[in-house]
Amino acid sequence: MRLGLLLIALVVILGSASPGAAYFVIELEDGGRVEANFVREAGGKLYASRATGEIEIERERVRSVTEVEPGRRIDETPPGTRDLGAPAAAAPGPGGASGSAADTLRERERRVAREIIIGHRELLFAQIRGDALAEIEKREKELEDLGKRRLELREKLAPWERGD
Amino acid sequence: MRRTSSIGERGATLVATLLILSALFGLTVAGLTAATSSLQVSSHYRHGVQALLAAETGILHSAKTLDGIGVIRFDNEVVSAWSTLFGTAERAMPGHATITYAVTAATDATNPLQRMSVTATGRAPRGARRQVQAGLRLDGAFSPGAIFLPGANVDTTFNGNSFLVDGMDYRLSGGLNPNGENRPGIGVLDPNNVAPVTGSLNGTQLDNVVGLGGHPSVLPSNGPSSSRITNEIVPSILAQPGVVTNPTIHGADVFGTVASPQITHFTGNVSIAGAATGAGILIVDQGLTISGNMSFVGLIIVRGTTQITSVLGNATVLGAIWTTDLQLTVAGSAGVFYSSEALQQVANLSFGGNVLPQGVALHSWREL
Numbered sequence: 001m002r003l004g005l006l007l008i009a010l011v012v013i014l015g016s017a018s019p020g021a022a023y024f025v026i027e028l029e030d031g032g033r034v035e036a037n038f039v040r041e042a043g044g045k046l047y048a049s050r051a052t053g054e055i056e057i058e059r060e061r062v063r064s065v066t067e068v069e070p071g072r073r074i075d076e077t078p079p080g081t082r083d084l085g086a087p088a089a090a091a092p093g094p095g096g097a098s099g100s101a102a103d104t105l106r107e108r109e110r111r112v113a114r115e116i117i118i119g120h121r122e123l124l125f126a127q128i129r130g131d132a133l134a135e136i137e138k139r140e141k142e143l144e145d146l147g148k149r150r151l152e153l154r155e156k157l158a159p160w161e162r163g164d
Numbered sequence: 165m166r167r168t169s170s171i172g173e174r175g176a177t178l179v180a181t182l183l184i185l186s187a188l189f190g191l192t193v194a195g196l197t198a199a200t201s202s203l204q205v206s207s208h209y210r211h212g213v214q215a216l217l218a219a220e221t222g223i224l225h226s227a228k229t230l231d232g233i234g235v236i237r238f239d240n241e242v243v244s245a246w247s248t249l250f251g252t253a254e255r256a257m258p259g260h261a262t263i264t265y266a267v268t269a270a271t272d273a274t275n276p277l278q279r280m281s282v283t284a285t286g287r288a289p290r291g292a293r294r295q296v297q298a299g300l301r302l303d304g305a306f307s308p309g310a311i312f313l314p315g316a317n318v319d320t321t322f323n324g325n326s327f328l329v330d331g332m333d334y335r336l337s338g339g340l341n342p343n344g345e346n347r348p349g350i351g352v353l354d355p356n357n358v359a360p361v362t363g364s365l366n367g368t369q370l371d372n373v374v375g376l377g378g379h380p381s382v383l384p385s386n387g388p389s390s391s392r393i394t395n396e397i398v399p400s401i402l403a404q405p406g407v408v409t410n411p412t413i414h415g416a417d418v419f420g421t422v423a424s425p426q427i428t429h430f431t432g433n434v435s436i437a438g439a440a441t442g443a444g445i446l447i448v449d450q451g452l453t454i455s456g457n458m459s460f461v462g463l464i465i466v467r468g469t470t471q472i473t474s475v476l477g478n479a480t481v482l483g484a485i486w487t488t489d490l491q492l493t494v495a496g497s498a499g500v501f502y503s504s505e506a507l508q509q510v511a512n513l514s515f516g517g518n519v520l521p522q523g524v525a526l527h528s529w530r531e532l
Contacts, residue, residue: 113326117499120480125338
């Protein structure tokens, strides 16, 4: 009986964990790569929080910060890029601390739009540098996928925009 | 027994006393003279230092003045116009009417376009006078903001959230320029225009304009006036060889490349609805409307209104935009990113190095 309760408790604990919580991949200028649960910026440095602690990275070393959506593996995700100057989260909507569904969609659409802007900037840099064609095409594909994500979000937002 | 003194010794005490008093008097005078001299030396030293500091102030003041407005060439723009640009009259140090400086200018014999010298004479009480001579050089093209609005009255409209105006100084190859100077996202020449521009941004748009000073990065910023842009800078640019005037817009247009920049001039309104890329300097005499896909590296000067109204496309500018008015109604995406490297290497050096206003830096310093 006691063992059964313990097993049930373990299942509840493990099940209530959030394995699909978003995390971040930080790509460095020198080709390095850091994965983190949380990323923040302060004083010209990036701080990446991991289970083992926090890592401090000079901003100049960072090439891109990619947020991976919950439930997706990093190698499957068409990564958008989040610039260190990413927009601050919008204030919660009138629906309370979690915001209304429309506010959440608008905020996501806004963030994707910002990723697109930064992505185009990085693409321009890559073209100026003369990066390999494969790299250019990869960036263009990422932008294309971001564009599709944005369109999907806009379609979901459409009923609210129309006032339905 | 009464002792009698000899006749020869009579009065000796008086003489000795007088001698001693004379010596003491001399010592006193010497001491007072020494003290007075020390005070005078100290005073002269102090006034000399004041004069030197005043002269150095004159050097820095003149250099800062030139750096703020930007200089294309020193000889005919600065040295010839020194009397109106800065003047040779004596100026008093703030709060010290008796400490003054005056500055004169001279061309550099070997490089009159890109170098000059200034000589500052500092004066202080008691006739103190010191002179300092400094060499100035051009220090690279700049823009007072990623977007610069030099007009007296500006009209700005921002719709949607799909735009980013960034005054941080980026390298051509990407990343922030560690040797660069960050600028406002939107720089305005007239400080009275800060409020109208900021007021045209709603709460969710404030972090779409970033750069010097945080967000919204809308700041007064020293730079060329509208009349100077129209009457001096643009004519100077258009006088360069190889200007392409009113090219036909096909839909897949190329207005120069980073490897081969181009000066492109549209004499009327221009609308870019398709795809376009460019590098160098783009001058539009009236209005510019971008509704398609466009990327540009360098400087865009629009004497009318710049409208970016991309519905699905993207507009990316690396360098700067100087415009009279600005309307961003972006459903697609638009980004303007400041880059002094783009301005200097692509838009300035590519055309001889003396077409865009540059900052001014000191390169030598000596006391005369």
